[in-house]
Amino acid sequence: MDVLTGRTQAELEELLGPSSGPAPLPPYRAAQIFRWISRGARSFEAMTDLPRELRAALGERFSLSSVEAAARLREPGDETEKLTLRLRDGLGIEAVLLSDGAGRKTACLSSQAGCPMGCVFCKTGSLGFRRNLEAAEIVEQFLRLRDGPGDAPRDISRIVVMGMGEPLLNLGELRQALAVLTSPGGCGISKRHITISTCGMAEGIRDLAEHGPRVGLALSLTTADEALRRRLMPVSAAHPLTELKKALRYYQAREGRRITLEMVLLEGINTRKADAEALEDFVRGLETVVNLIPWNAVEGLSFERAPLRSPGSGELAAFTGELARRGIKATMRRRKGSRIGGACGQLAGDLGTGSYSLQSAGRIATPPKRS
Numbered sequence: 001m002d003v004l005t006g007r008t009q010a011e012l013e014e015l016l017g018p019s020s021g022p023a024p025l026p027p028y029r030a031a032q033i034f035r036w037i038s039r040g041a042r043s044f045e046a047m048t049d050l051p052r053e054l055r056a057a058l059g060e061r062f063s064l065s066s067v068e069a070a071a072r073l074r075e076p077g078d079e080t081e082k083l084t085l086r087l088r089d090g091l092g093i094e095a096v097l098l099s100d101g102a103g104r105k106t107a108c109l110s111s112q113a114g115c116p117m118g119c120v121f122c123k124t125g126s127l128g129f130r131r132n133l134e135a136a137e138i139v140e141q142f143l144r145l146r147d148g149p150g151d152a153p154r155d156i157s158r159i160v161v162m163g164m165g166e167p168l169l170n171l172g173e174l175r176q177a178l179a180v181l182t183s184p185g186g187c188g189i190s191k192r193h194i195t196i197s198t199c200g201m202a203e204g205i206r207d208l209a210e211h212g213p214r215v216g217l218a219l220s221l222t223t224a225d226e227a228l229r230r231r232l233m234p235v236s237a238a239h240p241l242t243e244l245k246k247a248l249r250y251y252q253a254r255e256g257r258r259i260t261l262e263m264v265l266l267e268g269i270n271t272r273k274a275d276a277e278a279l280e281d282f283v284r285g286l287e288t289v290v291n292l293i294p295w296n297a298v299e300g301l302s303f304e305r306a307p308l309r310s311p312g313s314g315e316l317a318a319f320t321g322e323l324a325r326r327g328i329k330a331t332m333r334r335r336k337g338s339r340i341g342g343a344c345g346q347l348a349g350d351l352g353t354g355s356y357s358l359q360s361a362g363r364i365a366t367p368p369k370r371s
């Protein structure tokens, strides 16, 4: 059955209009259906301003959903919430709802099931690649995150595509999903409030700069020491930092927007003076802000046979001091969602084999206490 979610209003008009056969719908019906989908309607029956017979006919031909919410977990003492979704082919993906101090909510969405990039510090990377997500599967992460436990949908004003996968390897479906999510007749998320994060696909950055959408860009840099980066992030072999910097400058010249550089910090690995020095060199000529992310623990991940660890407070202070001395603007990301496996680098799309058993999707559960 064809899924209507993930299509723009114009595509719905086309699909349901004159080309659809003996009983075409006028454009205003497509607009109504698009609005209902964007509000999160789960069934055609819920579309109460459509005639009853039309709702029944639509229900026979189309479906509204391609995913099933399998579990929701909330971080104790925090607003962070992780949603696990089961796709039609049985794969699991995850999306995370984040709240800042001012109560603004951000949806962190996945673009792939698994990830082919193999960054050594990332749980998703350790799973390998399963497949690209379809636009509907990306849009539905947002809609289902917005549902929440109550009757009224929650107000989510921002999107970051920083969940599972490398978004620039799935740019076609992501573009389609963002066209739906930013549509003024639908969810109406401002492009200024959307950020795509890449591990460093230079040609994808150029593609984004040339063909849009005009959203913010974050680069998961981790270190600007080329030799070390190649050992931590295999993508660096195909996209060296010099090429990457050229792509970032190209993007910035066209977009005029500041680029976020994300640095996952690993104890004793990328917090050296040499890393600060290399970073100083890399940011020269770019308008950037550096986001430092102390590594969120993932059991079993190691680097060259030594288990990975998050830096202690002394190491963090020394590194941030070194950056400040060099005039590099950096912010430290607050740890959020790590107890529910929902923090940066921890997503796995676990459908029940992980440390937390599945909970009813209608309820929000908190994880068991760790001893």
Ligand code: SF4
Binding pocket: 115, 116, 117, 118, 119, 122, 123, 124, 125, 126, 163, 164, 165, 166, 198, 199, 220, 345
């Ligand atoms: S950090 Fe991003 S690109 Fe790297 S393996 Fe994880 S999900 Fe993939």
